[in-house]
Amino acid sequence: MNDVKALIGTVMDIRGVRENVAVLIEGKCIYDIIPADKIREYDVDEVFGGEEYLIIPGLINSHTHVAMTKFRGLGDDLPLNTWLNDLIWPMEKEWNRKELRKWALLGLMEAVSNGSTTVNEHYFLAGEIAKAAQELRVRAFIGQTIMDLVDFPLAEPKEGFKFFKRWKNQELITATLAPHATDTVSRDLLEEIGNFAKKENALVHIHLSQSKEEVRKVRKREGLYPVEYLQKINILDKNLIAAHGVYLNNTEIKLFAKSGATLAHCPTSLAKLEGSIAPTMQLWKSGANISLGNDCAASNNSLDMIEEMKIAAILNKIRAGPEQVGAAEVFYWATLGGARALRLKAGIIQRNYLADLVLINTKKVHFLPKGYYLSHLVYSAKGSDVEMVFVNGDVIYNSGKFPKIKTSFSDL
């Protein structure tokens, strides 16, 4: 064994808790999980954590637009269409590459510092986001946003296919296809994207039924509800990650669950923009895969998956009833649900799984009384409790510092 690290503490994933263990990492993967006192039997190069640390799988932010950190605080509390059409889109048309890369890097740093090890990104000038992710060494699924029914030069369809071909086989980066939404992309183009994705065995990442306006437009154009439309054009399958899904009817929920597609649930963003909550529990009980996302810092306004878990649990209680959802479900969505969606061998802490791990310091007042690990993680913990973040076994965040970052932000 060489390059061996050990993380000491209490391990928790969706299967349960193991106290006083050491997670051994060799290279990019978890080598073993052993009782902490057995560590002397191994030739370990570096040891992290300790008795009062919690070790969890890296959180997976499965729908985000990290460069939009630039627009945080802009037009808070406006209706979605006014906010998007009058404020955000005019500013997004002005992006230049260098500036976008820096804001994307800041967004990624924020996400990582709050416990994300993987992001699923959907945006313009995606090559710059890929370079930012590579600098930080975070795992990133990235699609270049494509639309053809809105005049938006940065979302030219050919750029989306070009980005995919350029970035499809890079370390830590997985290129996806990213049609914007069911109402902003024509049927011909969406079919072309679907066929391309099938040929490449690629993931498709789209916004779905985010507003009533979107549903109305698709019904008018196609005579179908958005999920029925996606099924008809043969794009609704296990390789589809659809963000939001707020306005789904019962037929759509059943169709979606049966298809194997993933709903990337972004509760904070949609509650803030639309005052609405996706029918997540109905989807979950129908067997749909669900993952969790922050969406963007302009609508959220944080890139913090620990906070997102708490908000997801609480908002779902409003929609589905207090007994319907709890800490276990949202922890699943933030870890294994995201890993399943992205086809990653991650999301649980197990031998031969990716060493994408988060070390949380629980020596704080809000982790008392001791125990209640899942409850404390979801309902009491803060993103700022994250002390270290490992991706591919490599330390990419440690106590407020990002060891891989060379970029200077003094000009922003």
Ligand SMILES: [Zn+2]
């Ligand atoms: Zn979005």
